[in-house]
Amino acid sequence: MDAFSETASLDEAQLLSNPPPNFGYLLRTRREEAGLTIAALAAKAGLSRNTIVNLEQGLTTPSPQSLRRLASIKALRLLSVVNPERQQIGSWCTFAYDxxxxxxxxxxxxxxxxxxxxxxxxxxxxxxxxxxxALSNNESYTLSYRSQVPLIKIAERIAKEAKGIGIDIDGLGCGDGKTETELILRLAERTTSDLQCYLLDISHVLLAEAYRTAINALAPKGIPVHPVHGDFHDIARNPMLYAHPETIQRLRVFLMMGGTFGNIRDEPWFFRDLAACAAPGDLAVLDVGTVRxxxxxxxxxxxxxxxxxxxxxxxxxxxxxxxxxxxxxxxxxxxxxxxxxxxxxxxxxxxxxxxxxxxxxxxxxxxxxxxxxxxxYDVTKLSECLLSLGWKTLQSWQYGPDKSAAVILVQRQ
Ligand SMILES: C[S@@+](CC[C@H](N)C(=O)[O-])C[C@H]1O[C@@H](n2cnc3c(N)ncnc32)[C@H](O)[C@@H]1O
Structure with missing residues (x-):
């Protein structure tokens, strides 16, 4: 909890003490991207129309109170642009990872x-x-599985569930991170929510590769990427992967793509822990093989x-x-x-x-x-089991060879 809330409050403090020099331009761009009129933004922020106009035109510098009110409007994503160097920090090598x-x-x-x-x-x-x-980039594997994942449908569903609040995506067992990155790109096209990407893997080599893939694609879109070295069985010891700071409401999405789900030692055990880490409304997107x-x-x-x-x-x-x-x-x-x-x-x-x-x-x-x-897995029985552990199935799509060898499940806590 500490690491994450420290990051969040640092950003807020930074915004208040040192607003970006182009604040007016930034505010206008972000307001338009969020589809808000000046009047709508003024009403949401509890500020006058004149205040917004003056700020956007650079005629006045924002007071701490106006900044705080504007920063609390998630659709503006002001906190994510405060510190571009944040792209380079926020990498974790936790005590539990040995x-x-x-x-x-x-x-x-x-x-x-x-x-x-x-x-x-x-x-x-x-x-x-x-x-x-090499195996996961092999042509037959890519054609049969990776290229078939219904990324657009998953992105649409996540965007719908987020309802405009910020989204933290946790790619658990991210491998080379290609699928996770592609999904976040699709999501960025479908939401104005502030996005952050966390990538966790047990393999240092694969995590480094995933980080490179993600940062190259996501940093230009202003989406921070945080690599985390660790074991997903230890999720409860990695608060950066689940903490919900009280001041900022965000949605967590736990992603397990490309058969990572099959690496879980004991599924009920894991999902009990994950339920304890998640907040109501958080999602788990699971990619699982199906019984023949x-x-x-x-x-x-x-x-x-x-x-x-x-x-x-x-x-x-x-x-x-x-x-x-x-x-x-x-x-x-x-x-x-x-x-x-x-x-x-x-x-x-x-x-x-x-x-x-x-x-x-x-x-x-x-x-x-x-x-x-x-x-x-028998998908019906898996869904029943997950429900008994606090995870309700919202949606599922079959894909893969014969359009049925695997299924994507969207679960909500
Ligand atoms: C089957 S691969 C899937 C990779 C990627 N998600 C994809 O779609 O291609 C499983 C990944 O999970 C990682 N992994 C396996 N067990 C893990 C664990 N206990 N904790 C964290 N990562 C793990 C592996 O290093 C590997 O990168």
Whole structure:
């Protein structure tokens, strides 16, 4: 809470003590962009028409009281232009983020007897991030998924829910940040709300890439970008991602795009925490894979779900999934990957495709590691479960291969 409210009050203090020299021009441009007449703005701000006219024409300098009243009108977005250097600051490396410790834990797990490896580790080391980046920009993946996401519809819905107040977008597990940035650009075309972008990722390498992508596209539009190094499971320890300063009413949108949702360790646990962090009205936009057959029909799943049918992951996943094993397991001679169906999932009706690695070692028996789970959800049951945790489904759109392999859910707290 402290970091964010400090930023907000700093801006306000800065505006009051040091209004920009072109304040009149700025006020007029922002008023027109917000579709307000002079009379409407005067009424909203509780100032006279003459005061607004004089300020816009640069005939008078604004008093602290007028500035405070104008700054409180969100549609004018005055606070976002006060400090352009804010584009460069507001990057967080929180106490909870400890990649050294995570890497040591990964090495200990991979050199242990086998079993489940935390999925997050797959993205941790730089080569893993490079491999994920290559995979997520692969032509077939891009054509089947990334390019199909209904960004305009999502942007329209967020704009509608915001009703003109400022919007903070949290891209959780942002990867290279392309989808998140594209969505914010669409949103900026459809709202006069003040926008701010927060990007969180466990991978330093991917977060740096996302920051570059976002700042290049969003800074020219006056949208600040704040990179946050961290684990989304620790969201409650990252107040910059959820704080609602009392003085400024804003909408938070928690975004989980491109299959990031499938990386959540325990969905009910996570959404309980997220509900505690969110304020009423905040949104979660979730991109989730869908079941290809009912969970009690494994025979049908094996026939209809290509990832299970193939019995091993597609070649484009090979480097990403096996790379950390080759790099971190002592005496690793070879890695063979296979997929298995599991119905042991916390969300009713869902199943996961488990990617197991058989690791052949020098002088030791083979070890089995569960390295990655791809989750498929029954959308109705997922919605029911989220509702019981405080998240109501407002809208959903199916997309992806066959227009049904994935769904975007807009949830409201
Ligand atoms: C499947 S990718 C999706 C990336 C991006 N949102 C997109 O649409 O392409 C998942 C991303 O989440 C990140 N990630 C995985 N587990 C995480 C965690 N526990 N906390 C934060 N980020 C995580 C990974 O580093 C990766 O960038």
């Amino acid at each position: 990649p050294l410790a995570m890497t040591r834990l990964m090495e200990a797990a991979l050199n242990g007897p086998g079993g489940q490896v935390d999925q997050t580790y797959l993205y941790l080391d730089p080569k893993s991030a490079v491999d994920w980046h 057959a009912p969970v009690d029909r494994p025979d049908q799943i094996s026939q209809l779900d290509p990832a299970i049918k193939a019995k091993k992951p597609a070649d484009i996943y090979h480097n990403f999934l096996s790379g950390p094993l080759y790099r971190h397991i002592q005496g690793c001679k070879s890695v063979r990957l296979r997929t298995e169906l599991s119905v042991h999932c916390p969300i009713p009706g869902s199943y996961s495709i488990e990617n197991w690695a058989n690791v052949e070692k020098d002088y030791e028996p083979d070890r089995q590691f569960l390295v990655w789970r791809v989750k498929r």
